[in-house]
Amino acid sequence: MEKLEQPVEQPSLEECEETCGGTEADLKAIRSQMLDESSISEMAEWFRALGDPTRVKLIGALLQQELCVHDLSVLLDMGQSAVSHQLRYLRNVRMVKRRKVGKTVYYSLDDAHISEIFHVTYEHLKHK
Amino acid sequence: MEKLEQPVEQPSLEECEETCGGTEADLKAIRSQMLDESSISEMAEWFRALGDPTRVKLIGALLQQELCVHDLSVLLDMGQSAVSHQLRYLRNVRMVKRRKVGKTVYYSLDDAHISEIFHVTYEHLKHK
DNA sequence: ATATCATATGAACATATATTCATATGTTAT
DNA sequence: ATAACATATGAATATATGTTCATATGATAT
Numbered sequence: 459m460e461k462l463e464q465p466v467e468q469p470s471l472e473e474c475e476e477t478c479g480g481t482e483a484d485l486k487a488i489r490s491q492m493l494d495e496s497s498i499s500e501m502a503e504w505f506r507a508l509g510d511p512t513r514v515k516l517i518g519a520l521l522q523q524e525l526c527v528h529d530l531s532v533l534l535d536m537g538q539s540a541v542s543h544q545l546r547y548l549r550n551v552r553m554v555k556r557r558k559v560g561k562t563v564y565y566s567l568d569d570a571h572i573s574e575i576f577h578v579t580y581e582h583l584k585h586k
Numbered sequence: 587m588e589k590l591e592q593p594v595e596q597p598s599l600e601e602c603e604e605t606c607g608g609t610e611a612d613l614k615a616i617r618s619q620m621l622d623e624s625s626i627s628e629m630a631e632w633f634r635a636l637g638d639p640t641r642v643k644l645i646g647a648l649l650q651q652e653l654c655v656h657d658l659s660v661l662l663d664m665g666q667s668a669v670s671h672q673l674r675y676l677r678n679v680r681m682v683k684r685r686k687v688g689k690t691v692y693y694s695l696d697d698a699h700i701s702e703i704f705h706v707t708y709e710h711l712k713h714k
Numbered sequence: 715a716t717a718t719c720a721t722a723t724g725a726a727c728a729t730a731t732a733t734t735c736a737t738a739t740g741t742t743a744t
Numbered sequence: 745a746t747a748a749c750a751t752a753t754g755a756a757t758a759t760a761t762g763t764t765c766a767t768a769t770g771a772t773a774t
């Protein structure tokens with residue numbers, strides 16, 4: 459209850475006291491090593507695609523073999539529409555691709571790295 | 587406009603026509619290889635934690651060195667509160683830990699695998 | 715052409731999430 | 745004790761996200 463008239467910015471960035479390790483020069487060095495905005499976005503987008511149980515299940519199933527939408531919806535015990543929407547999501551981020559045979563559409567993984575990332579993460583969670 | 591009186595379940599799962607590769611037996615085999623629900627949740631939670639630009643930046647910075655909240659908020663050019671909230675998030679999923687020195691709190695990575703996953707993903711996105 | 719099947723998709727809805735604001739907590743200095 | 749500072753946190757808000765419902769699209773069969 460002490461600030462009522464000031465617009466409250468980042469409270470005075472003048473300089474970090476000695477307690478806080480980073481001098482402006484140090485921070486500059488760190489900043490220069492940081493990823494650029496577009497890499498950041500792409501990384502986040504990539505991880506976000508894996509950050510949902512339904513999509514993890516889809517990837518997990520497709521890791522085993524190519525599957526059609528119907529079978530996926532049976533395997534996940536979910537409505538066809540929900541599965542289809544998530545497959546589109548995964549297709550938009552290039553994680554899966556599709557192959558059409560008549561009325562049926564088969565989905566499969568479209569990326570060699572997914573398996574690696576997936577397994578590293580799985581092992582990590584197991585040995586935690 | 588053909589179904590008006592039925593409650594519209596998964597439209598008749600009786601069996602997949604021959605077009606759809608999976609017979610019930612095949613699906614059973616695949617299902618037995620799928621991850622259990624709790625592993626699924628943990629994987630999704632883990633990835634979701636990395637699925638946000640702010641958190642990617644935080645991890646990226648901490649990948650370089652331990653940093654205090656203030657420095658992180660300068661580096662990311664974000665309010666202290668937002669950074670603090672996200673650090674709590676990352677702490678809850680055990681991705682970062684903190685060390686207190688006087689008024690200052692230093693954050694650092696709390697997981698050996700993050701670096702690996704992070705780099706695999708970064709390389710993947712670069713060579714796409 | 716009509717019916718049926720497999721998949722896709724727009725809209726609506728409910729929930730989750732990220733940031734901001736105001737303020738609380740805990741530490742150090744005076 | 746009071747002030748200044750670093751960080752944490754609850755509430756509010758705006759936006760993003762996931763699922764469902766209804767229906768569209770495209771393919772095959774009759």
